[in-house]
Amino acid sequence: MVSDPFPARPLRLLHLEDSELDHELARAQLQRAGLGVACRRVETRAAFEAALDAGPWDLVLSDYNLPGFTGIDALRLLRARDADLPFVLVSGEIGEDTAVDAMRHGASDYLLKHNLARLAPAVEHAIEAAESRRARAAADRDLQASRAQLRALARHLQASIEAERAAIAREIHDDVGGSLTALKFELDWMRRHAGSPALAQRAQAALELLTHAIDASKRVMHNLRPSILEEGLVPALQWMARNFERRTGVECVLRAPADTPALPPGVPLVAYRTAQEALTNVSKHARATRVVVELALGAGVLSLEVADDGRGMSEDDRAKAHSFGLRGLQERAGTVGGWIDLASGPGGTSLILSVPIDADESLLGAEPALQRPVAPPPEPRLDREHDPSAWTPL
Ligand SMILES: Nc1ncnc2c1ncn2[C@@H]1O[C@H](COP(=O)(O)OP(=O)(O)OP(=O)(O)O)[C@@H](O)[C@H]1O
Ligand SMILES: [Mg+2]
Numbered sequence: 001m002v003s004d005p006f007p008a009r010p011l012r013l014l015h016l017e018d019s020e021l022d023h024e025l026a027r028a029q030l031q032r033a034g035l036g037v038a039c040r041r042v043e044t045r046a047a048f049e050a051a052l053d054a055g056p057w058d059l060v061l062s063d064y065n066l067p068g069f070t071g072i073d074a075l076r077l078l079r080a081r082d083a084d085l086p087f088v089l090v091s092g093e094i095g096e097d098t099a100v101d102a103m104r105h106g107a108s109d110y111l112l113k114h115n116l117a118r119l120a121p122a123v124e125h126a127i128e129a130a131e132s133r134r135a136r137a138a139a140d141r142d143l144q145a146s147r148a149q150l151r152a153l154a155r156h157l158q159a160s161i162e163a164e165r166a167a168i169a170r171e172i173h174d175d176v177g178g179s180l181t182a183l184k185f186e187l188d189w190m191r192r193h194a195g196s197p198a199l200a201q202r203a204q205a206a207l208e209l210l211t212h213a214i215d216a217s218k219r220v221m222h223n224l225r226p227s228i229l230e231e232g233l234v235p236a237l238q239w240m241a242r243n244f245e246r247r248t249g250v251e252c253v254l255r256a257p258a259d260t261p262a263l264p265p266g267v268p269l270v271a272y273r274t275a276q277e278a279l280t281n282v283s284k285h286a287r288a289t290r291v292v293v294e295l296a297l298g299a300g301v302l303s304l305e306v307a308d309d310g311r312g313m314s315e316d317d318r319a320k321a322h323s324f325g326l327r328g329l330q331e332r333a334g335t336v337g338g339w340i341d342l343a344s345g346p347g348g349t350s351l352i353l354s355v356p357i358d359a360d361e362s363l364l365g366a367e368p369a370l371q372r373p374v375a376p377p378p379e380p381r382l383d384r385e386h387d388p389s390a391w392t393p394l
Pocket of ligand 1: 317
């Protein structure tokens, strides 16, 4: 909101004018228009500078032809000190070039001495314009500050969520996982030593239930904290793509470099969570038949694209008040200096995460190899060593 630019006190007006008569005329003109002014007249450069420094002022009114300098020189002196203080040039005659020059240097207005009827409206307008500029700048500053706060809060939340997820995953791993595995051995022993076929059968059924529970808790743990990331981003994305395809029936193709570069800390998790949210969105909203996940590193930027051939999304979809997935991704990307681009149309949606990677931190020497498409992921092997969802140390 713009406050009243005309306070109850008189306007503090600094008048740079070598003619006492012209000064009196200007002052009379302002008073006739009902503007209360407290005027001070100066006529030399030194007096002008001293008066500026002694401010504050609400407006500078300046003649153009002054002893030893011009109104434009005065304007420059003013702007070096204050970018906002209104400056109105008043001259006996003012050429077009001078007027343009004055406006270019930040004058609020210019007028001719023989047309002083415009003086009061020009002064009022200049003060109002300066006030609304100041109000806008203050509002911009407030907005920037509150955006920065919101970003910091969102980042803090993301970090807390990751920490909490890791803690829960660790508990499932250490407590639930350990007990279930021990239980499995016990049940298996009972089955083998059962005195009757009926008991052996019940033990076998219990073992199957237990296996199911173990699988479920591994899955929960894995989703909470992708320990497979420790094997590298590419294997983690392979695992995710394979699981997505199996779960949703939507074809999911991964194109990725054969060798993962050593990525800066935090980047693999951001990329992993981005792919996870993008794929979840595909399964929830896109009605796609095919999705391509592409990881690439070129010109010092890591990019991860998830592109589907679904129904696309509208501006309204993106602005949904209670949808936080895409907004969260933007914030998450920001934590590692990256950003998200989104393109969508009737042919589908493409979400791209880009993260500039410091050449010193990553193995950019391997860059050419990064462009190679990855070999199709091997069929999952069921031994513990290659099952990414196996109980691995956290
Ligand atoms: N791949 C996609 N295809 C079509 N529409 C999409 C796609 N991804 C997102 N949308 C649309 O954009 C909206 C916003 O997505 P966003 O991920 O921010 O929220 P959400 O998935 O609705 O909820 P959540 O907060 O749980 O993520 C979705 O509600 C959906 O309408
Ligand atoms: Mg979502």
